Amino acid sequence: MSLKVDRDSMAFTFKGGMLPMTVMELSSADPERIREQLAGKLSQSPAFFQHTPVVLSVEKLDEPHLALERICAVCRAHKLLPVAVRGGPDPVKQSAWALGLGWFPPQESARARTLESVPTTGAEPEPVEEAMAVPEAGLPQGGRIFRGTVRSGQQITAPEGDLVVVGAVNAGAEVLAAGNVHVYGALRGRALAGIHGDTQAGIFCRELHAELLSVAGNYKRLEDIDPQLLGSSVQVVLSDDQLGITSLA
Template sequence: MSLKVDRASMAFTFKGGMLPMTVMELASADPERIREQLSGKLSQSPAFFQHTPVVLSVEKLDEPHLALERICAVCRAHKLLPVAVRGGPDPVKQSAWALGLGWFPPNDGARVRTLEGVSAVESGPDVPDPSPEPASTASGGRIYRGTVRSGQQVTAPDGDLVVIGAVNAGAEVLAAGSVHVYGALRGRALAGIHGDTMAGIFCRELRAELLSVAGNYKRLEDIDPQLLGTSVQVKLCDAQLGITSLS
């Protein structure tokens, strides 16, 4: 009997990859305190609260039982979509599953790399993306030649990523080390995805939708308009994301 599967008849395939995910680290289990803070955040950055999927991290809480359903309801009322819980004892895990949420073990640096505001959730080995020219690798880094198109994701999970071209809006580039873009950066760039605080982002023309270095991030609306369209470097300084001109 042949075990060969007719791919034309397959309804789906599983693919590994790295997806950016916002991690909401709870310092309080009180739904009302969470509601109050989210209301303030919503008034400051309404664009962020547009059905953003979040992982609820309860690692800092020392409570065996949480009002998880109420916390999720508060999040949804503020246009956040809880998709999973990270950490917590077995009752928390069971509650998450009962609510149809996923569950991640506490962050041990293996499966979920917290980027504080943004995190890369690893679901398996990286899947190569189509590129107009074969990528080169050296010392764990990666060189990508050509434009990273909308909907594409290019990663360098073990080193720096160099893009000799542009990164279009809706595209995403990620690296364990630094990200270098020798063209316009209009999409999302995440450096230091495993927590490397010495990583940075360097681009010839800044128009990014999102910038992140080791968990500290800025969105387009947070960037000084005077820096848009210029050559910049993005580095961490005193746990704050700083953007300075290279020109």
């Protein structure tokens, strides 16, 4: 009996890839407090809240039973789409599954992209740097420029256009854009272009040492990159569902 499958008769195929995912780390289980903060964030950055998939991290909460359905409803009302829960005891896991959500085990030292922790006080957390994003006339609509070093654990996002980083991206940092990512410095962290599926997007950097490169969900890790390209100026573009990395020198 032949195990060969006629590709024309296949309804789907599994494919290796990575989809960028935002983690919303909760330090309060009160849906009204979450609603209040999300409303403020929506007024400040309406472009970011465009049906963004989020993972609800409940690892900091010490509550066996959560109003998970209400929290999800609050998120959806503010254009966020909960797709999974991370952490929590077995009742939380069962609630997530009952709501049609995925569940991930706790991640002790996660470097996942965090939307923002809900603070235990009503005050907004202070920004790491003031005036980090400065609009530029030469950038496409919705583009963003960041001046300075993107530090470990930091995430810089351009949800509607290109992202230009005038500086370095340290290990453990992430830069993401709906369009292209340009790094005028050393890229040691993670760079993700075309985060909404734009296959024409690309990554361009002056000095490549990236932990991970991704265009429209197709990715390469550091160990998959030709060592001869490390330390050089490169462009990363998608061709036939494969990432191609070529020198710009």
